[in-house]
Amino acid sequence: MTDTTDKKTSTLAGGRAGTAVKPKEKSKGLFFSKKKQKHPPERVLLDYKQGHEKAILESARAEQHALVMNLGFGKEGVDSRIKKVSKHPVLEDGYVIETQQYGDGTSYIEQALSAFEDPAIRKVWIPLKKGRWSYIQQSNGYLETYWSEFPPTDDGVILSAEKKTVMMKPLFIESYALFYISIMLLFAGGLSLGAAMLFKYVVYNEHQTMVNKTYYTASKYLPIETLRGESSTETERLRSVRYSQGKGWHFIKEKLSDDGSMGQFYQKIGANGEKEALIQMGTIQTNNITTEGSK
């Protein structure tokens, strides 16, 4: 057996792990700092699915959950990572799925893929807690994981916990509070609206009462008294009494001028019925009327 880990991981440091994140070495507490040490996990599983289709990724996720439940991992301390594999010299394009329990939260995938780039290497060993081992076997482009109580005896590659760099994510997320609250609020909102509509359209079920309005206000009172005071003379004559919303009440009159021409005049009637001054709008010649802005 040869330990080629140092050589393999040194190629990884060249940037093959695109999402490599340096794990936290130290986390500061309130009164003291504790060092987060890298250590081997209690259990590790590496699986491989061929193909880059979305359905394969979804299937891989579902199978990972099912496998973890079937193997009795429980939900505590289980971390997961799925890495897309492309242009690997041995493995076809696909996904590598890693599952660890009670590990330090970092992944072995890069080390394993790097080791399997050499077609001669068919097996990688991962040390586990309590002196146990896990080995990943590559056969015909597929990966299989085995657990062993015995130390490595053949020529596989031993992967090192110290060389791991990429962080994993917890497989089981328990913080669903916001999700549950949103669902509860959705139900509560639906119930509220249902209750409101039930009350409005079934229990109460009344139409609004309409109140008639009269628009005959002071500004629109017909100028009866003003009209009563109007009289036609030989030189001045009322042609029409008019109202429009823009101009209010007004008279249109014709008046004979000193030069013999007939003029057309506009006379506004004020709010109190008083007549304002005549404003000439145009002239009336025989039967032709020339007006400016009378309408």
Add this chain to the structure above:
Amino acid sequence: MRFIDRLQLIANDRIIIAGPLLVISLMLFGAAWYEYQQPRHEPNYDQKRSKDIAQCIGFSKHKGFSSKRPNPHLLELTSDKFDDPKFTFSTVESIVLGCPNLDLKSFCLGVKEECGIQGVKMVLGYEKPDAF
């Protein structure tokens, strides 16, 4: 697969799913609040308008006016009786007062060159009544 295990499949999307659900919830609460605030149905304004205008046409006909509806919201009343302007004014006033929810838009009493008719022509516009 149990419900809690199925939820793990959407674990990474739970916030993305919760966001729209919260927005929809708020909209539902808003709609419920709006319904509670206005417990009575909105009245049938079209029916009321037809009824009011029909009543006004009947009354103005009784007072000697002809009617025309240029559009559903307007009523044009005309009369060629022009003998006594003061009497005509009183008649017009009674029509304006006797036609609820109709507002005087224009009025012309005079010669044909001015009003388009030798007599009286007025236009009343329908205004939506208040409802509570």
